[in-house]
Amino acid sequence: MRNEPETHQVAPSSKSENEMVALSTLYPGERGMVAELLGGRGVLGRMAALGFTPGAEVRMLQNFGHGPLIVLLRDTRVALGRGEASKVRVMRA
Amino acid sequence: MTKENTITVALAGQPNVGKSTLFNLLTGLNQHVGNWPGKTVERKEGTFTYNGHAYRLVDLPGTYSLTANSAEEVIARDFIIKERPDVVVVVVDAAILERSLYLVAELLPLPAPVIVVLNMMDVAQQEGFCIEPEVLEAALGVKVMPMVATKNIGVRGLVKAIDTVARDGYVYTPKRPEIRADHKEVLEKIEGLIAGCVPEPYPQGWVALKLLEGDREITRMMQECLPDERWEAVHDVLRAHDDALMAVASGRYEWIGRMIRAAVIRPKAGQIGLTERLDRWAAHPFWGLVILAGILGLTFWLTYAIGAPLQELLDIYVVGGLAKLARAGLAGAPAWLSDLIVDGAIGGVGAVLTFLPILVIFFAVMGILEDVGYMARAAYVMDGFMHLMGLHGKSFLPLFLGFGCNVPAVLGTRVIESRRARLLTIMLAPLIPCTARMAVVTFLAPAFFGSAATFVSWGMILLALVVLALSGMLINKTVFRGRRAAFIMELPLYHLPNGRTIGLLVWQRTLAFLKKAGTLILVVSVVVWALSVLPGGEIETSFLAQIGRLLEPVGRLMGFDWRLMVALLTSFIAKENSIASLGVLFSAGEEAGLAETLAATFPAPTALAFLVVQMLFVPCVATVAVVRQETGSWRWTFFNVGFLLLVSWAAGAGAFWLAHLVGL
Numbered sequence: 001m002r003n004e005p006e007t008h009q010v011a012p013s014s015k016s017e018n019e020m021v022a023l024s025t026l027y028p029g030e031r032g033m034v035a036e037l038l039g040g041r042g043v044l045g046r047m048a049a050l051g052f053t054p055g056a057e058v059r060m061l062q063n064f065g066h067g068p069l070i071v072l073l074r075d076t077r078v079a080l081g082r083g084e085a086s087k088v089r090v091m092r093a
Numbered sequence: 094m095t096k097e098n099t100i101t102v103a104l105a106g107q108p109n110v111g112k113s114t115l116f117n118l119l120t121g122l123n124q125h126v127g128n129w130p131g132k133t134v135e136r137k138e139g140t141f142t143y144n145g146h147a148y149r150l151v152d153l154p155g156t157y158s159l160t161a162n163s164a165e166e167v168i169a170r171d172f173i174i175k176e177r178p179d180v181v182v183v184v185v186d187a188a189i190l191e192r193s194l195y196l197v198a199e200l201l202p203l204p205a206p207v208i209v210v211l212n213m214m215d216v217a218q219q220e221g222f223c224i225e226p227e228v229l230e231a232a233l234g235v236k237v238m239p240m241v242a243t244k245n246i247g248v249r250g251l252v253k254a255i256d257t258v259a260r261d262g263y264v265y266t267p268k269r270p271e272i273r274a275d276h277k278e279v280l281e282k283i284e285g286l287i288a289g290c291v292p293e294p295y296p297q298g299w300v301a302l303k304l305l306e307g308d309r310e311i312t313r314m315m316q317e318c319l320p321d322e323r324w325e326a327v328h329d330v331l332r333a334h335d336d337a338l339m340a341v342a343s344g345r346y347e348w349i350g351r352m353i354r355a356a357v358i359r360p361k362a363g364q365i366g367l368t369e370r371l372d373r374w375a376a377h378p379f380w381g382l383v384i385l386a387g388i389l390g391l392t393f394w395l396t397y398a399i400g401a402p403l404q405e406l407l408d409i410y411v412v413g414g415l416a417k418l419a420r421a422g423l424a425g426a427p428a429w430l431s432d433l434i435v436d437g438a439i440g441g442v443g444a445v446l447t448f449l450p451i452l453v454i455f456f457a458v459m460g461i462l463e464d465v466g467y468m469a470r471a472a473y474v475m476d477g478f479m480h481l482m483g484l485h486g487k488s489f490l491p492l493f494l495g496f497g498c499n500v501p502a503v504l505g506t507r508v509i510e511s512r513r514a515r516l517l518t519i520m521l522a523p524l525i526p527c528t529a530r531m532a533v534v535t536f537l538a539p540a541f542f543g544s545a546a547t548f549v550s551w552g553m554i555l556l557a558l559v560v561l562a563l564s565g566m567l568i569n570k571t572v573f574r575g576r577r578a579a580f581i582m583e584l585p586l587y588h589l590p591n592g593r594t595i596g597l598l599v600w601q602r603t604l605a606f607l608k609k610a611g612t613l614i615l616v617v618s619v620v621v622w623a624l625s626v627l628p629g630g631e632i633e634t635s636f637l638a639q640i641g642r643l644l645e646p647v648g649r650l651m652g653f654d655w656r657l658m659v660a661l662l663t664s665f666i667a668k669e670n671s672i673a674s675l676g677v678l679f680s681a682g683e684e685a686g687l688a689e690t691l692a693a694t695f696p697a698p699t700a701l702a703f704l705v706v707q708m709l710f711v712p713c714v715a716t717v718a719v720v721r722q723e724t725g726s727w728r729w730t731f732f733n734v735g736f737l738l739l740v741s742w743a744a745g746a747g748a749f750w751l752a753h754l755v756g757l
Contacts, residue, residue, distance in 0.1 A: 007525045009116070018590060036339075037312070037339065041307050041338065042162055043336055043579045043581075044308075044339070045158070045160050045162045045306070045338060046158075046162050046510075046581055047157075047344070047581060048338065048342035048343075049157040049158035049160070049162075049195060049340060050192070050581060050583065051191070051192045051195070051345035051346070053339060053342045053346050053410065054339060054343050055346075056188070056343075057345060061369070061372070062372070062376060066379055067378060067476065068476045068477070068486070068580060070372070070376060070473070070584060073192075074189065074190050074191045074192040074346075075188065075189045075190075075191060075192065076189050076583055077368070077372070077583070077584040077585075077586075078581065078582070078583055078584065079376075079469070079472075079473045079476075079486075079581075079582045079583075079584050080259055080581045080582070081476065081485060081579065081580035081581070083579070083580075084579050084580060084581055085502060
C-alpha cells in the first residue's frame with residue numbers, strides 16, 4: 001500500500017484508468033465498477049444478493065491495507081474480509 | 094375467503110429494514126416466540142384483528158434473498174410456497190431502496206400476493222432521496238405503502254391494504270421481473286426439460302430459475318424427480334452456463350433499476366452523512382477498539398452498579414421471605430418435606446430469580462447497542478482478533494452476551510451463517526466468565542488473597558479470555574482443520590433507538606432464559622438437594638459427600654479435599670452454588686465466617702487452583718442444555734463438557750504448581 005494520506009474524497013489514480021484490479025486494492029475514496037466475482041457458489045450467492053453484481057458501482061470507504069474493509073455499494077455500507085474483497089475484480093473508475 | 098377464517102399474513106424483509114418494529118406494532122404482546130420445526134431458527138407469530146377479521150401474522154426470518162444459502166432463506170420461501178399465506182407483506186428500506194427491492198424481485202415470481210412496505214421514509218428524506226410511492230406502485234403492479242414504523246406512521250394504511258388484498262375480489266397483477274435477455278433461451282430450454290415433472294406446489298418457472306442459479310435444495314429435488322436421461326440433459330445445460338448465477342442476479346438488479354428510475358430522485362453524490370462521520374471513529378482499527386473497550390467497561394459498570402444492589406434486595410426480601418413463608422406454612426408437615434421445598438425448590442428458584450436484575454440490565458444495554466446499529470461496528474473492529482481463532486467478527490456479538498450469562502450467548506450464535514463457525518462459537522461461549530462465575534470469584538478472592546483480590550479477579554478474567562483464544566485456535570486447527578467462513582456484513586445506518594423494540598427484545602430474551610434455565614435449575618437443584626441429605630440426613634455422610642470423596646484423588650493434585658470437590662459438583666446447577674455449598678460443608682452457617690475458615694484451611698496455591706478450575710469448569714446445567722439444543726447433537730455437547738473438564742483441570746494443576754514454584 002502506498003503511503004498516501006487517507007482521504008474520503010474521490011481521488012482517481014492518474015495512470016490506471018480502466019484497469020481491472022482486485023477490490024481490496026482500491027484506496028479510500030476511489031470508485032470502481034464490479035467486473036467479475038471469483039469464488040464458490042455459496043459465497044457468490046450471498047455477495048450477489050447484497051448487490052455485488054457485474055456493473056454495480058462501488059466506492060471504497062475504509063481500507064487500511066490490512067484487515068477487513070468497508071465499501072459503499074447500492075447505498076449500503078458493506079463490511080467484508082480482505083479475502084472476500086480480493087475475489088471481487090473491479091474496473092477502476 | 095370467508096369471514097370466519099383467519100387470514101394468514103407473512104412478513105418478509107431483509108435484515109435491518111425495521112421488520113421487527115412493524116411486527117411489534119401490529120401484534121403488541123399478542124405474539125409467541127418459538128422455533129421453526131426442526132430448525133434452530135426463531136419463529137415469531139402473532140395475531141391482530143381488523144374490521145372483524147382475525148389475522149395471523151407470521152414473521153419470516155430476515156434474509157437478503159431467497160436462494161438456499163442458509164436455513165433462514167429455505168424457511169422463508171418454503172413457508173410462502175407450501176403454506177400459501179393469503180398476503181405477503183415485504184418491508185423494504187426506502188433509504189437503500191435498490192438493494193432492499195432485491196428480495197421483492199425474488200418474491201414476485203411466487204404465487205402469494207405481495208404488498209411492499211416502504212419503511213424509513215423519514216431516513217430516506219434526510220439522506221436526500223425523493224420517492225414517489227404511487228409511481229413505484231404503478232411500475233411494480235403491487236400495492237406500495239409508505240411508512241415510518243418507528244413513529245407509527247402508515248400502519249393503519251397497511252392494515253387496510255392487507256384487508257383489501259386478502260378479499261376475494263382482489264386481482265393480483267404484478268409486473269414480474271424477467272431474466273436478462275442473453276439467458277432467456279437457456280431458461281426456456283430448462284423449463285421445457287422439466288415440464289410436467291415439477292412436484293406440487295412448486296411453480297415450474299421458478300424452479301427453472303433456481304436451477305439456473307445453482308440452488309442446492311432445488312437441484313437435489315429435481316435430480317430426484319426427473320427421469321435419469323432428462324436430468325442428464327438439464328445437467329448438461331446447467332454445466333454449459335455455470336455463470337448463470339451472476340446473470341440472474343444482475344438481471345434482477347437491472348429490473349430494479351428500471352422500476353425505480355421514475356419513482357426515485359437520488360441525492361447528489363459526495364454528500365457525507367452522519368453515519369459516515371461516526372464510522373470514521375467507531376469503525377477505525379484503533380479508535381474503534383478504544384470506543385468498544387469504553388462501551389464494554391460502561392456496560393459492566395452499569396450492570397453491577399445497579400444490578401448488584403437489586404440482586405441483594407431480591408435475595409433478602411423475596412427469596413428469604415418466600416422461604417420464611419414456606420417454613421411457616423409447612424410447620425405441620427414432615428421436616429423432610431419442608432426442607433425439600435425450602436432448601437431444594439426455593440433455593441433453586443432463588444438462584445434464578447436473584448440473577449434477573451443483572452440479566453435484564455445487560456440485555457437492555459445490548460438491545461440499545463443493537464438497535465442503534467453499533468453492534469455491526471463492534472463485530473467489524475473485532476474481526477481481526479476473531480480471525481486468530483478461525484472465526485470472524487460476527488462471532489463476537491454472542492460471545493459478548495456471554496459476560497451476562499452463557500445461555501443467551503449460546504442462543505445468540507444464531508446470527509452466524511456458517512455451521513462450522515457457529516459450532517466453534519458455541520464451544521467457546523462457556524469460557525466467557527459470566528456474572529455468576531464472577532460472583533464466586535469476587536466472594537472468594539478477598540477471602541484468600543486480601544488486598545491482592547482485585548488483581549486476582551482481573552487475572553481470572555484475563556486467564557479465561559486467553560484460554561478461550563487458545564482453545565479457539567486449537568479446536569479450529571484440529572477439529573475444523575483451519576477452514577474459515579466468509580465475512581460479509583451490512584453496516585446499517587445509525588439511528589435513534591426505539592423503546593418499544595428494545596423493550597420487547599429484553600422481554601423475549603428474559604422470558605427465554607427463564608423458561609430454559611428456570612425449569613432445569615429447579616429440577617437439578619431438587620436432585621442435588623436430595624443427594625446431599627440422603628441417606629442419613631447429614632451432608633457429611635450423604636451420597637454427594639461419597640461422590641466427592643470418590644473424586645478426591647483427582648483433586649489431590651491441587652490440594653483439593655472432598656469438600657471442594659462437592660462445591661464444584663454443585664456449581665453445575667448454577668455457578669454461585671459453590672459458595673452456598675462451601676458454607677454448608679464448613680458448617681459456617683453464616684457466609685461471613687466462611688471466608689476466614691476457608692483462608693485458614695487452604696494454602697494459597699490450592700486457593701488459586703480452585704478459582705482457576707471454578708472459572709473454566711463445566712458450564713452450568715442450563716448452558717449445557719442449550720448447547721445440546723443449538724448444536725442438535727449429543728456428541729458436540731459431550732465434546733464441549735469433556736473439553737472444558739480437561740482444560741479446567743490442566744489449568745488448575747498448572748496454576749497450583751506455578752504458585753508453588755514462585756513460593757506463594
